[in-house]
Amino acid sequence: MTGDLFGDRAIGDGAMLLRGFACGDAAALIEAVSRIAALVPFRHMVTPGGNAMSVAMTNCGTVGWLADRRGYRYEVRDPATGKPWPAMPGLFFRLAGKAAAAAGFAGFAPDCCLINRYAPGARLSLHQDKDERDFSAPIVSVSLGLPAVFLFGGERRRDRPRRLALECGDVVVWGGAARMAHHGIAVLADGEAPLTGNRRINLTFRKAL
Numbered sequence: 649m650t651g652d653l654f655g656d657r658a659i660g661d662g663a664m665l666l667r668g669f670a671c672g673d674a675a676a677l678i679e680a681v682s683r684i685a686a687l688v689p690f691r692h693m694v695t696p697g698g699n700a701m702s703v704a705m706t707n708c709g710t711v712g713w714l715a716d717r718r719g720y721r722y723e724v725r726d727p728a729t730g731k732p733w734p735a736m737p738g739l740f741f742r743l744a745g746k747a748a749a750a751a752g753f754a755g756f757a758p759d760c761c762l763i764n765r766y767a768p769g770a771r772l773s774l775h776q777d778k779d780e781r782d783f784s785a786p787i788v789s790v791s792l793g794l795p796a797v798f799l800f801g802g803e804r805r806r807d808r809p810r811r812l813a814l815e816c817g818d819v820v821v822w823g824g825a826a827r828m829a830h831h832g833i834a835v836l837a838d839g840e841a842p843l844t845g846n847r848r849i850n851l852t853f854r855k856a857l
């Protein structure tokens with residue numbers, strides 16, 4: 649892998665942690681998130697089980713990920729506004745492509761960026777991402793703001809997850825076997841981040857269609 653010289657590491661079969669890869673872009677990324685959220689506000693989606701998620705979400709790109717009482721899926725329109733999601737900023741698209749290429753996935757062209765916002769106490773329980781059409785494309789995640797404990801499990805939900813701290817600017821590329829791993833975020837601890845106050849923002853870049 650190209651990044652090994654710089655301290656990047658494989659954290660699983662097909663998963664590559666690029667520590668600080670987005671540090672230099674963090675302020676611009678957060679500004680872009682604010683502009684997107686002004687058009688399509690963060691909301692707590694309700695799962696098919698009827699519970700509101702503690703993580704607030706919005707999207708940009710040609711499609712956005714949704715949860716509602718009917719299930720989980722990608723849609724070209726935001727059901728809250730009836731309008732298409734905002735276009736993916738060029739900075740987002742280029743950063744995701746560069747990170748994927750650094751991890752060995754050349755030509756990654758995401759059509760969705762799901763934007764997750766965590767307040768202290770929010771968490772994301774163990775799940776797999778399987779609403780995308782083609783699992784051969786990786787998912788690229790960018791962590792911003794407060795640090796979090798990422799839970800990295802196996803292909804089976806009962807596999808005991810490893811815990812990994814993710815900090816502002818860390819990028820992880822999830823491909824290969826790791827693409828189907830169960831994963832989640834532990835309850836977010838309170839804190840103060842220079843760019844986001846007491847929030848954590850996570851961008852996940854996906855090729856959904």
Ligand code: MD3
Pocket residue numbers: 762764772777787789820822826827828829830831832833850852
């Ligand atoms: C491993 N987000 O949006 S990012 C999600 O920090 C999600 O908000 C978390 O899980 C967050 O679905 C974790 C890391 C991540 C994202 C997608 C993955 C890890 C993944 C897909 C497959 C395997």
Ligand code: FE
Pocket residue numbers: 775776777831
């Ligand atoms: Fe996920």
